[in-house]
Amino acid sequence: MPEAQLLRVNALKTFYGDFQALYGVDIEVSAGQIVAIIGANGAGKSTLLNSIVGLNPAPPSAIRFCGTDIGGEAPYRIVRRGLTIVPEGRRLFTSLSVEENLLIGAEVKRPGEWTLAKIYQLFPILRDFRNRPARLLSGGQQQMVAIGRALMSNPKLLLCDELSLGLAPVVVKEIYLYIKRIVAGGVSAVIVEQDIQQALKIADHVYCMLEGRIALQGPARSLSREAIAAAYFGV
Amino acid sequence: MEHLANALVQGVMIGGLYSMFAVGLALIFGVMRLVNIAHGDLIVLSAYVALVATQSLGLNPLVSLVVVVPVMALVGYALQRGLFNRTMGADVLPPLLVSFGLSVIIQNALLMSFSADNRRLQAGSIEVASVTLTDAISIGVLPLLQLVLAVLVIFGLQLLLYRTAIGRAFRAVSDDPKVAQLMGLNNKHVFGLAMALSCMIVALAGVLLAIRANFDPATGPTRLIFGFEAVIIGGLTNFWGTLAGGIFLGVVQSVASSFDPGWQILAGHIAFLVVLAVRPNGLFGAAN
Numbered sequence: 001m002p003e004a005q006l007l008r009v010n011a012l013k014t015f016y017g018d019f020q021a022l023y024g025v026d027i028e029v030s031a032g033q034i035v036a037i038i039g040a041n042g043a044g045k046s047t048l049l050n051s052i053v054g055l056n057p058a059p060p061s062a063i064r065f066c067g068t069d070i071g072g073e074a075p076y077r078i079v080r081r082g083l084t085i086v087p088e089g090r091r092l093f094t095s096l097s098v099e100e101n102l103l104i105g106a107e108v109k110r111p112g113e114w115t116l117a118k119i120y121q122l123f124p125i126l127r128d129f130r131n132r133p134a135r136l137l138s139g140g141q142q143q144m145v146a147i148g149r150a151l152m153s154n155p156k157l158l159l160c161d162e163l164s165l166g167l168a169p170v171v172v173k174e175i176y177l178y179i180k181r182i183v184a185g186g187v188s189a190v191i192v193e194q195d196i197q198q199a200l201k202i203a204d205h206v207y208c209m210l211e212g213r214i215a216l217q218g219p220a221r222s223l224s225r226e227a228i229a230a231a232y233f234g235v
Numbered sequence: 236m237e238h239l240a241n242a243l244v245q246g247v248m249i250g251g252l253y254s255m256f257a258v259g260l261a262l263i264f265g266v267m268r269l270v271n272i273a274h275g276d277l278i279v280l281s282a283y284v285a286l287v288a289t290q291s292l293g294l295n296p297l298v299s300l301v302v303v304v305p306v307m308a309l310v311g312y313a314l315q316r317g318l319f320n321r322t323m324g325a326d327v328l329p330p331l332l333v334s335f336g337l338s339v340i341i342q343n344a345l346l347m348s349f350s351a352d353n354r355r356l357q358a359g360s361i362e363v364a365s366v367t368l369t370d371a372i373s374i375g376v377l378p379l380l381q382l383v384l385a386v387l388v389i390f391g392l393q394l395l396l397y398r399t400a401i402g403r404a405f406r407a408v409s410d411d412p413k414v415a416q417l418m419g420l421n422n423k424h425v426f427g428l429a430m431a432l433s434c435m436i437v438a439l440a441g442v443l444l445a446i447r448a449n450f451d452p453a454t455g456p457t458r459l460i461f462g463f464e465a466v467i468i469g470g471l472t473n474f475w476g477t478l479a480g481g482i483f484l485g486v487v488q489s490v491a492s493s494f495d496p497g498w499q500i501l502a503g504h505i506a507f508l509v510v511l512a513v514r515p516n517g518l519f520g521a522a523n
Contacts, residue, residue, distance in 0.1 A: 053417055079419035087417060093410040096403065104407045107400070108419035153419055 004031040006157050006188055007052070007083070008064040012071075014044075014051045021047040023212045029157060029190055034183055036191045036203035036220070040232060043209040045192045046088060049159050053085045054078045066156065080108045082156035088192075089165060090146040092134040099130040101145050105152030112154025113185075119148040122178065140171035147178065151187070158182070158189045164198060176202050196228065210234045237371035238493060244372055246489030247482050251382030252447070254481025255440035256462030257469070258389060259433035261477050264466075266405045266429040267412075268327050269319060272334040275459030276341040277434060281307045281441030282450050283345055286354055296356035296446050304438045311434030315427040323426070338455065345452035353449040362446065381443050385481070388436055389474045395432075396474075405429055464507040470520020479519055483510075 007029040014022040022044050029035045039045050051058050051071075058071035065083055084105075092101050102119055120127035123144040129137060134145055143163060150158055160179065164172040176198060183189050193199035200206065200220050208216040208231040216223065216231030229235075256278065263269050271277075284306055288299040318337070322329040364376040396402035408415045408425045416422050444450065444458065461484060469480025484503050491502030510518060 055413070055417070074421070075416040076419050076421045079417065084419075085417055087414055091411060091414045093407045093414070095406050095410050100403050100406075103400070103403060104415070104418050104420070107404065149418060 005029075006031050006033075006066060007190070009048070009052065010062050010064065012048070012051060012058060012062045014047055014056050014058065016047075016056075021212055022051065025209075025212070025214055027207050027214065027217075029188055031156075031188055032183070032186070033204045034179070034189045034191060034202055036193055036199035036206045037209060038193055038196050038199050038206060038228075038232065039209035039215075041194070042211075044212040045209055046161055047212075048209070049085060049161050049190070049192055052078075052159065053083065076108070079153055079155075080110065082110060082154070083159070084150040084153045084155040084157075085159040085161060086143075086146045086150045086163065088161035090139075090142045092142055092145055092149070094133070094135045096134060097131050098126055098134050098137065098145055101134050102126075102148050102152050105149035108153045110154040114151045114154050116152075119151060122181070123148060139167050140175065143167065143171075143175055144178070147175075147182075151182065155187060158187050160189060160191045162192055162194065164193060164195045172198060196232070200228075208232055237369065239490065241372045242490045242493035243486055244368075244374060245378070246486030248374065248378035248382050248485070249489060250465075250482030250485025251378070251385035251478075252440060252443060252481075253461045253465045253484050254469075254478040255381070255385045255388060255436060255443070256458050257465035257477045257481050258392060258474050259436040259440070260462050261466045261469075261471060261474065262392065262436075263429055263433045265471065266409050267323060267426050269323070270327065270331045270334070271433075272331060272459065273338040273341060273455075274334075274433075274437065274462060275455030275457065276338045276345075277307070277310075277437045277455075278441040278444060278458050279450055279452065279455040280310075280341055280345065281434075281438040282354075282356070282445035283349060284438075285356055285442045285445060286349075289356060296358045296442055297361070300439065300442055303442055304435050307434040307438035307441075308431040311437075312427045312431040314434075315430035316423060319430065320423045320426060342452050342455065349452065351451055351453070353451050354445070355449050356442065356445040358446045377443075377447060381447075384439060384443070385478060388439065389478050392436075392474050401425075401428060461503070464503065468507060468510050468517055470517025472517075472520050476517060476519035480517065483518065 005028060009025055009027045011024045011026060012022055013024055025048055037045050050056050052063055054073050054075035060069040060071045063071040065081055070078055102116060125141060126144055163175050179189060180202060191199060191203060203220045206220045206223055207214050208228060210231060216227060260271060260274050263271055281303055285296055285299045285303045288294055288302045289296050319330050322333045361376055365373045367373040396405060404420055404425050408420060408422055412422050465481035465484050466477055468483050469476035487506040488499045488503040492499035
């Protein structure tokens with residue numbers, strides 16, 4: 001079966017004022033894949049995700065999604081095309097209840113299989129807490145809400161920024177099991193992680209970033225520990 | 236004693252109008268952290284829109300609301316999309332300064348179009364109709380209508396905010412505008428809708444004000460101050476607090492003026508300053 005190309009980032013350069021954060025980054029994501037992006041703090045992982053979702057300016061052809069150039073489009077338009085992010089640190093709407101947070105994700109009204117009922121089926125605990133303010137949940141439960149909120153837009157591609165941040169290892173494991181189930185259901189995922197073991201375990205393809213560039217890439221199975229360590233630390 | 240009770244009742248009535256000035260301010264501050272200095276002038280602008288509508292279409296001012304409210308909603312949406320959205324960002328100062336400029340422009344445009352003459356909307360017999368409670372206390376039908384409408388507006392706003400999709404969007408954008416757009420909300424449109432809604436309330440308040448009292452192009456800033464004071468006294472947590480803040484201000488003004496009419500406005504300002512000093516988060520705001 002030929003793999004359909006979903007996302008292609010092509011020689012992306014991103015600047016914050018005079019500071020250059022990305023120096024020509026190329027990545028590709030095919031349908032049904034989990035792609036991991038690893039790298040040390042400040043390597044440019046979050047900048048890359050923010051550029052893909054439209055928070056940073058980019059030339060149109062630098063980001064191609066489902067055969068359309070989307071670089072520099074407004075974030076809300078990119079969501080409507082089927083590309084959603086689970087932001088770093090979860091960033092739930094603090095004055096909204098769990099269910100209201102999920103419903104905000106459905107605001108774009110993309111047709112698809114993800115509905116409130118299906119989210120509650122995936123995360124039964126959220127049904128019990130549906131009317132609670134989202135900020136009163138535990139970190140793991142908040143991460144479920146953040147994932148559910150993103151899924152409510154029925155994305156083709158889910159970007160996950162540091163899912164493990166601030167969570168206990170056992171909870172991180174659980175969250176990634178959910179991601180696997182979600183991807184098995186037909187959504188592709190890009191995972192930005194500092195937890196390399198976790199990333200290697202779940203991903204089909206890995207990109208390692210260093211100082212705004214892709215220092216190493218390849219199928220997750222094919223990369224040796226030494227090669228990753230060298231690319232990660234730049235030694 | 237009855238004299239004081241009467242002042243109290245009349246104060247509650249005028250407080251309804253003040254809280255209508257205030258909720259529009261509180262709404263847009265809550266949704267987008269915009270302090271709209273032109274709010275009072277938009278109230279006066281809607282009074283002039285009503286003036287034109289009553290004169291050209293021969294409508295009763297209260298009936299003219301069916302024209303004035305939609306017109307002001309469009310004005311609000313256009314102002315937000317065309318002007319304020321270009322200044323919104325992490326810094327709250329640029330939109331505030333732009334709204335100050337807008338205030339000056341509205342005042343001078345009205346001055347050029349309508350001159351500085353005092354105007355008033357003639358609403359007919361309802362202006363003098365009243366309900367007699369006791370020998371010393373009677374309530375005007377118009378002030379009573381103001382209070383009832385204010386309560387209805389606030390009730391409606393609370394419902395909208397907590398029971399509808401657009402209200403949910405308002406709260407989400409208020410919580411975290413950056414993430415809201417990442418979840419597919421077009422913040423600029425949401426801001427436009429909030430300003431449109433604010434201006435619809437402004438239209439209602441403007442028409443009621445213009446039936447009750449004379450207005451001219453320079454009337455706006457005083458209304459703005461009453462609106463601000465009601466918001467601050469009530470605290471920024473919910474709109475019922477704003478209603479209470481408006482009524483508090485109205486009662487203080489009315490009671491003070493029953494002793495000496497010269498004290499009416501000053502007493503309101505002093506009460507505001509006292510509240511600000513003693514409870515900076517407002518009488519009904521969350522203490523922290």
